[in-house]
Amino acid sequence: MTVLRTGAPSTDAQQWDQINWKLVYAQVYRLQTRIAKATRDKDWGKVKALQHLLSRSFYAKLVAVKTVVSNKGSRTPGIDGVKWTSPTQRWRAARQLKAKGYRAQPLRRIYIAKKNGKQRPLGIPTLHDRAMQALYALGLKPIAETTGDAHSYGFRRWRSLHDAVKYTFVTLARKASAPWVLEADIKGCFDNISHDWLLNNIPLPRKILGQWLKSGYMEASTLHETDRGTPQGGIISPILCNMTLDGLQDLVTVGRNKKLRKLNVVRYADDFIITAATPAILQDMIRPDLDAFLADRGLTLSAEKTQISHIDQGFDFLGFHFRKHKGKLLTKPSKLKARELLDKVRHCLNTFRGVPFHVLLLQLNSILRGWAYAHRKVVAKRLMVQLDNTVFENICHWLRREHRKKTWGWICKRYRKRINDRWCFASCYSTATVKSKLVVLFRMCDLPIRYHTKIRTDTNPFDPGDQEYYDQRKKRMARERFADRCFLNTPSFDRWVSA
Numbered sequence: 001m002t003v004l005r006t007g008a009p010s011t012d013a014q015q016w017d018q019i020n021w022k023l024v025y026a027q028v029y030r031l032q033t034r035i036a037k038a039t040r041d042k043d044w045g046k047v048k049a050l051q052h053l054l055s056r057s058f059y060a061k062l063v064a065v066k067t068v069v070s071n072k073g074s075r076t077p078g079i080d081g082v083k084w085t086s087p088t089q090r091w092r093a094a095r096q097l098k099a100k101g102y103r104a105q106p107l108r109r110i111y112i113a114k115k116n117g118k119q120r121p122l123g124i125p126t127l128h129d130r131a132m133q134a135l136y137a138l139g140l141k142p143i144a145e146t147t148g149d150a151h152s153y154g155f156r157r158w159r160s161l162h163d164a165v166k167y168t169f170v171t172l173a174r175k176a177s178a179p180w181v182l183e184a185d186i187k188g189c190f191d192n193i194s195h196d197w198l199l200n201n202i203p204l205p206r207k208i209l210g211q212w213l214k215s216g217y218m219e220a221s222t223l224h225e226t227d228r229g230t231p232q233g234g235i236i237s238p239i240l241c242n243m244t245l246d247g248l249q250d251l252v253t254v255g256r257n258k259k260l261r262k263l264n265v266v267r268y269a270d271d272f273i274i275t276a277a278t279p280a281i282l283q284d285m286i287r288p289d290l291d292a293f294l295a296d297r298g299l300t301l302s303a304e305k306t307q308i309s310h311i312d313q314g315f316d317f318l319g320f321h322f323r324k325h326k327g328k329l330l331t332k333p334s335k336l337k338a339r340e341l342l343d344k345v346r347h348c349l350n351t352f353r354g355v356p357f358h359v360l361l362l363q364l365n366s367i368l369r370g371w372a373y374a375h376r377k378v379v380a381k382r383l384m385v386q387l388d389n390t391v392f393e394n395i396c397h398w399l400r401r402e403h404r405k406k407t408w409g410w411i412c413k414r415y416r417k418r419i420n421d422r423w424c425f426a427s428c429y430s431t432a433t434v435k436s437k438l439v440v441l442f443r444m445c446d447l448p449i450r451y452h453t454k455i456r457t458d459t460n461p462f463d464p465g466d467q468e469y470y471d472q473r474k475k476r477m478a479r480e481r482f483a484d485r486c487f488l489n490t491p492s493f494d495r496w497v498s499a
Contacts, residue, residue: 016087019062027059028138029462036142036462047203051139061094064134067235068127078126079108079218093128097135104129104211107231109219115336121191123217123231133212133236136204142462143203144239149249150457154269155238157461158470162377164268165320165331166454171264171275172311172322173329178262178275181322182282183315185305186294189270190237191229193244194298198230202243212236228298241270244297248272251293252286268318279308320378331378338383341371345391349398357415358427358439360398364391365442372444377452384444395425395441450480 031054038046054060068074069084077083084090107123114120125133145157153164171177195213199206212234216225230237249265252274256263262277263286274290276282294300309315314323321334344367352360368391372384399411417426417440425441455473459466 011088012091013087016091021066024059024062028054028057028063031057031060032138032142032462033464035139036146036460039143039146044203047143051136051203054139055099055135058094060135060138061097061131063138064097064131065090065094067134068130073124073130073233074127076124077108078124078129079106080126082127084127093131096128097131099205099208102132102208102211104132104215106215106223107217107233109217109224120232122233124233125212125215125231129212129215130235132208133234136208137236137239140202140204140236140239140243144243144246145460145462148242148246149265149267151249151265152242152246152267154267154271155242158459158473159455161268161318162452163454164266165318165378166452168266168273168317168322169329169331170454171266172324175327176262177311178264178277179311180276180279180282181309181311181315182274182276182286183305183307183309183317184272184274184290185302186270186299187302188229189299190232190241192298192300193229193240194296195228197297198240198244202240238269244299245270245272248290248293251289256285266317271318273315273317282308320375333375333378333380333383337371337375338387341367341387342390342394345394349394354402356427356429357425358429361425361427361439361441364395365439368442368444372442372447376447376449379449381445381449384447388443388445391441392425447484 031050035047035050035054038044038050065084069090074084084093105126105128107125110122110124111119112122141157148156151164151167153159153161153167172181195210198213199209202209213230214226216223217231218224230240245267248267252265253263258264260277261281262275263281264275266273274282274286276286291301311322311324311329314321316322316334316336319334319337321332323330323332345364348363348367349360352363375384399415400408403411415425415427416423417438419426419440424443426438428436428438430436453476456469459469461470
């Protein structure tokens with residue numbers, strides 16, 4: 001088994017640096033495709049044997065360690081305070097990934113703020129535990145992708161939030177589409193999944209999975225036991241959540257008159273909607289079965305967020321608002337997302353006081369560009385124009401506050417430039433390598449609306465027969481990114497001077 005390139009040195013650091021990653025990923029993918037094929041054939045004995053082989057493969061151990069250190073969370077240690085920052089540590093960490101004698105350490109509990117003002121608990125495993133989870137996740141992903149619901153889009157390879165939004169539009173857009181929607185939200189999904197259900201239904205070694213579920217967490221130097229839930233922050237937790245909710249689509253549609261009752265399910269992680277022809281179907285027929293399905297897994301629906309809505313009144317799902325206007329369905333960014341953007345802009349303006357104007361523009365551009373790209377695939381042009389105008393007013397207020405003794409004419413002459421026959425905020429600065437560089441405020445309305453092409457639901461990323469489709473999709477996405485860079489190319493200082 002040759003992991004290193006020809007003539008590779010023998011020290012641990014140099015061995016890590018000389019790994020032939022193309023070969024490593026190819027060998028791991030080969031085993032994953034065999035697991036997916038055995039899953040389609042329902043040969044569970046072979047699936048178990050291949051998972052065992054993959055978890056002992058040194059190739060897979062290298063991929064697991066690289067997955068952990070490539071994540072931004074690698075800079076956040078567990079309770080042991082260990083970080084893998086050097087190639088030597090990473091190479092030795094891969095060699096230490098063994099199931100024999102493995103014992104998971106308690107999680108480090110931290111809290112992050114939620115939108116409603118509450119605190120969301122996160123459990124941070126040690127890097128060694130994260131690598132072990134990543135190692136066994138390599139053998140679990142092909143099973144999850146093969147057996148998962150067709151219209152489940154969260155935490156899955158090649159699938160995204162925009163695929164879920166697009167399928168929601170397809171489901172509700174026609175005149176004969178279902179007019180009633182059950183907006184469902186599971187109460188504390190990650191924190192309340194039944195351990196017994198996971199141990200009995202997830203195809204992983206019970207001893208290893210039990211170590212992660214029962215490891216407990218440390219808070220204020222006190223060890224707390226865990227008797228339910230899977231920690232948010234673990235690499236394998238999203239896969240466990242998806243597999244826990246798989247079967248929801250069959251529960252709603254199989255054995256019922258799907259076309260007559262207009263039943264459809266769209267799920268993204270633990271958020272999902274169910275459509276139907278009448279509210280009675282949702283309330284009297286679907287809801288009891290749904291409650292029983294979740295109760296078997298230790299879960300319940302949130303009474304605050306679960307409701308039945310009519311499409312003419314509209315509803316919010318995954319940060320987008322769906323509503324029919326005179327029979328035409330429009331998908332727009334939700335008002336909450338627009339308010340969150342403006343809150344970020346105002347926080348940035350209040351934080352960056354007394355800094356050069358180009359520093360402020362760079363920070364604002366990163367916020368505005370990220371929001372625009374995330375919401376450009378729906379009907380958002382008018383909202384982007386409104387948000388651009390609000391951001392313009394806030395910047396004007398910031399400039400007046402920074403230059404209290406200057407006139408507005410002086411401010412405009414200093415901070416506004418005419419580029420491509422349009423006045424905009426801009427600032428020029430110099431660096432060690434560039435004599436003069438121009439930073440222009442990003443305008444979201446300049447970004448062209450490009451509707452999303454939904455991924456085919458009958459494809460499997462671990463099926464070699466579907467690789468041509470994924471390659472074509474990857475090339476199309478690359479062409480779109482290149483077109484955006486050409487369209488939104490920031491004007492250089494030379495172009496500004498010549499204008």
